[in-house]
Amino acid sequence: MSLPTVSTEKSAAAINEDRPTPFDVKSVRADFPILNQEAAGKSLVYLDNAATTQKPQSVIDYLNRYYALQNSNIHRGVYRLSEAATEAYEGARHKIQRFINAADHREIVFTRGTTESINLVAETFGKMRVGQGDEVVVTELEHHSNIVPWYLLCREQGAVLRHAPIDDRGDVDLDALEGLITDRTRLIAIAHVSNSLGTVVPIRNVVDIAHGKEVPVVIDGAQALPHLPVDVQDLGCDFYAFSGHKVFGPTGIGALYGRYDLLKEMPPYQGGGSMIQKVTFDEITFADPPTRFEAGTPDIAGAIGFGVAIDYLNALDLEGAFNHEHDLLDYAARTLDEIDGLRIIGTAEHKAGVLSFDLGDIHPHDIGTILDQESIAIRTGHHCAQPVMAHYDIPATARASFAFYNTREDIDRLALGVRKVLDLFR
Amino acid sequence: MLDRREIYQQLLLDHNRHPRNYRAIEGATGTAEGYNPLCGDRYSVYVTIDGDRIDDVAFRGAGCAISKASASVMTHLVRGKTLGETEKLFDEFRQIVTGKAGLCGEPGDLAAFAGVRDYPSRVKCATLAWHTLKAALEGRTETTTEQSIDHD
Numbered sequence: 182m183s184l185p186t187v188s189t190e191k192s193a194a195a196i197n198e199d200r201p202t203p204f205d206v207k208s209v210r211a212d213f214p215i216l217n218q219e220a221a222g223k224s225l226v227y228l229d230n231a232a233t234t235q236k237p238q239s240v241i242d243y244l245n246r247y248y249a250l251q252n253s254n255i256h257r258g259v260y261r262l263s264e265a266a267t268e269a270y271e272g273a274r275h276k277i278q279r280f281i282n283a284a285d286h287r288e289i290v291f292t293r294g295t296t297e298s299i300n301l302v303a304e305t306f307g308k309m310r311v312g313q314g315d316e317v318v319v320t321e322l323e324h325h326s327n328i329v330p331w332y333l334l335c336r337e338q339g340a341v342l343r344h345a346p347i348d349d350r351g352d353v354d355l356d357a358l359e360g361l362i363t364d365r366t367r368l369i370a371i372a373h374v375s376n377s378l379g380t381v382v383p384i385r386n387v388v389d390i391a392h393g394k395e396v397p398v399v400i401d402g403a404q405a406l407p408h409l410p411v412d413v414q415d416l417g418c419d420f421y422a423f424s425g426h427k428v429f430g431p432t433g434i435g436a437l438y439g440r441y442d443l444l445k446e447m448p449p450y451q452g453g454g455s456m457i458q459k460v461t462f463d464e465i466t467f468a469d470p471p472t473r474f475e476a477g478t479p480d481i482a483g484a485i486g487f488g489v490a491i492d493y494l495n496a497l498d499l500e501g502a503f504n505h506e507h508d509l510l511d512y513a514a515r516t517l518d519e520i521d522g523l524r525i526i527g528t529a530e531h532k533a534g535v536l537s538f539d540l541g542d543i544h545p546h547d548i549g550t551i552l553d554q555e556s557i558a559i560r561t562g563h564h565c566a567q568p569v570m571a572h573y574d575i576p577a578t579a580r581a582s583f584a585f586y587n588t589r590e591d592i593d594r595l596a597l598g599v600r601k602v603l604d605l606f607r
Numbered sequence: 608m609l610d611r612r613e614i615y616q617q618l619l620l621d622h623n624r625h626p627r628n629y630r631a632i633e634g635a636t637g638t639a640e641g642y643n644p645l646c647g648d649r650y651s652v653y654v655t656i657d658g659d660r661i662d663d664v665a666f667r668g669a670g671c672a673i674s675k676a677s678a679s680v681m682t683h684l685v686r687g688k689t690l691g692e693t694e695k696l697f698d699e700f701r702q703i704v705t706g707k708a709g710l711c712g713e714p715g716d717l718a719a720f721a722g723v724r725d726y727p728s729r730v731k732c733a734t735l736a737w738h739t740l741k742a743a744l745e746g747r748t749e750t751t752t753e754q755s756i757d758h759d
Contacts, residue, residue: 543672544646544670544671544672546645546646546671546673546729546732547615547671547672547673550614550615550673550726550729551614551615553726554613554614562645562646563647576646576647577646577647605615605620606620606623606624606672
């Protein structure tokens with residue numbers, strides 16, 4: 182199937198409205214071995230997909246096969262195993278490029294994940310552009326990984342970190358965001374989809390606002406890629422950070438998309454093997470992007486495995502998968518909303534993949550442990566988004582997050598489990 | 608029969624709902640605040656010593672059901688005990704919640720927490736009040752579960 186290239190904001194709405202042929206969730210579930218196991222006689226209900234997604238058999242098999250039959254280091258090997266590994270590694274880069282519709286494969290830098298991607302931008306582009314008295318703008322919605330690197334950068338450079346507020350539904354106040362931009366603003370960093378509330382941020386509007394004032398935009402796309410078609414050219418962003426393990430690939434691998442002209446002017450991130458053209462003790466010339474930013478032996482199997490996960494997605498009815506997921510989120514919101522004493526946190530009009538809630542005085546960790554005894558895995562806590570928790574004046578939420586292999590039965594089991602929690606504490 | 612692995616037993620739920628000794632003690636011999644960053648549990652433990660004996664002990668604060676119930680049970684059990692007996696009870700409790708003690712010991716208020724052994728992260732919830740009491744007895748004013756090691 183070809184990659185859907187519709188714009189993110191529009192497609193989220195479109196997915197909501199028209200429902201095409203039903204997505205074959207049963208056959209998809211058969212591809213994920215972990216979903217077919219039982220604990221204490223109960224089948225696993227896995228609703229922690231925003232933390233990490235499960236892996237299809239093809240990815241698991243690939244990792245085994247790579248280490249059993251193909252393992253070798255990439256680049257500069259002149260024997261066939263190394264040539265094959267290099268080709269597969271670079272092939273994965275091309276797959277990722279096409280998946281997010283980047284203009285050029287050299288715009289894809291392999292990293293350990295979204296966090297490292299953002300740190301890379303802060304350490305290189307950030308240090309190059311942000312100086313004493315300059316300003317960086319984030320939002321109240323961000324995951325800590327899109328706050329802390331900017332905080333560290335600002336502290337080191339003597340710059341100021343500003344943040345745009347969210348409203349009580351969990352939408353970023355775009356007018357406030359625009360109002361924060363001054364002639365000292367050097368960069369805006371913002372999530373595409375909130376990991377704690379599920380809010381889909383209208384990135385094209387953000388980019389329009391920012392670019393109107395010549396401010397570059399870094400997107401934390403960790404939670405968007407699994408739920409929405411992402412087209413970086415259509416979004417118009419300057420950087421887009423994401424992780425492999427949140428899109429059914431291995432952990433420890435991710436990527437940074439960066440506009441080539443920006444990557445080209447950026448200094449290296451880490452020093453080491455591979456990222457150079459020539460080294461003497463007097464002078465070092467650095468390789469061109471993306472190699473400049475990939476010092477040392479990368480996670481080769483992970484990168485190729487990331488590519489295999491993308492192959493899996495491309496072979497799926499991806500539009501059907503996204504529709505199914507959206508239907509699940511709707512169904513979950515309706516089902517949980519019927520439970521007395523349950524409050525849904527985050528009610529933005531456009532949401533993807535995440536449903537946060539609380540049960541009044543009952544601590545979310547107690548909810549999580551009781552649900553685990555029903556073999557239901559959700560995440561509880563502050564979700565590395567303490568400013569969001571502070572906005573709602575709560576210490577934590579319980580968060581169910583979905584992938585296309587989840588079913589309405591999973592949500593019914595969740596609702597039953599939540600009622601059990603309420604009964605226990607009554 | 609009661610499933611000893613079940614965490615949210617009636618005893619725990621009851622102590623969570625109606626915590627015993629939930630108050631501050633004016634002029635306590637020792638007071639400490641304990642904090643568990645995982646759940647955000649935060650409790651103050653107040654203790655009054657008479658010679659070698661705990662004359663009065665109480666707590667206040669907020670957190671998850673396991674931490675609150677454990678604090679309540681603790682205050683209930685250590686009142687009137689000597690410092691040595693209290694230390695022994697803490698050791699016993701630690702053995703129970705980390706799984707070093709078997710599940711077939713005498714049933715009791717401490718044993719009701721045995722189920723947390725399957726959840727190493729929640730062991731800290733169960734032992735928070737005990738660590739805080741220990742801090743108060745040693746003249747420290749605060750402790751966190753980050754500083755205490757309950758399992759190797």
